[in-house]
Amino acid sequence: MPNGKPAGIRCIQLSDENNCMIFGHPERPAFCAGLQPNEEMCGNEAIGQSREYAMAWLSELEELTRPL
Ligand code: SF4
Structure with a gap:
């Protein structure tokens, strides 16, 4: 882009x-x-965090960094 x-x-x-x-x-x-991927961003399958966790985390980051 x-x-x-x-x-x-x-x-x-x-x-x-x-x-x-x-x-x-x-x-x-x-x-x-x-x-760099990390557990905070990607989640931890061992404690039940899944792809949905990672997508929610990234979506929140996108929202928090959206220009006003
Ligand atoms: S934002 Fe994601 S898909 Fe787009 S260029 Fe970067 S790594 Fe690739």
């Missing part, structure tokens, strides 16, 4: 399966490559 991905807008590089279609390619933004 030429001017970056606005908060709350689906990235045009996401496939229907929610995979990054430019993963490993030089055009992938440095910010994306630098984002």
Whole structure:
């Protein structure tokens, strides 16, 4: 996305399966490559946190960082 991905807008590089279609390619933004997954973001299956947990966490982050 030429001017970056606005908060709350689906990235045009996401496939229907929610995979990054430019993963490993030089055009992938440095910010994306630098984002390191961690338990707070991804959840912990051992305590019952699932993909839904991660999606809710990321959605909240998108909402909190949305420009006013
Ligand atoms: S990693 Fe970056 S470029 Fe890839 S889908 Fe996610 S936001 Fe888009």
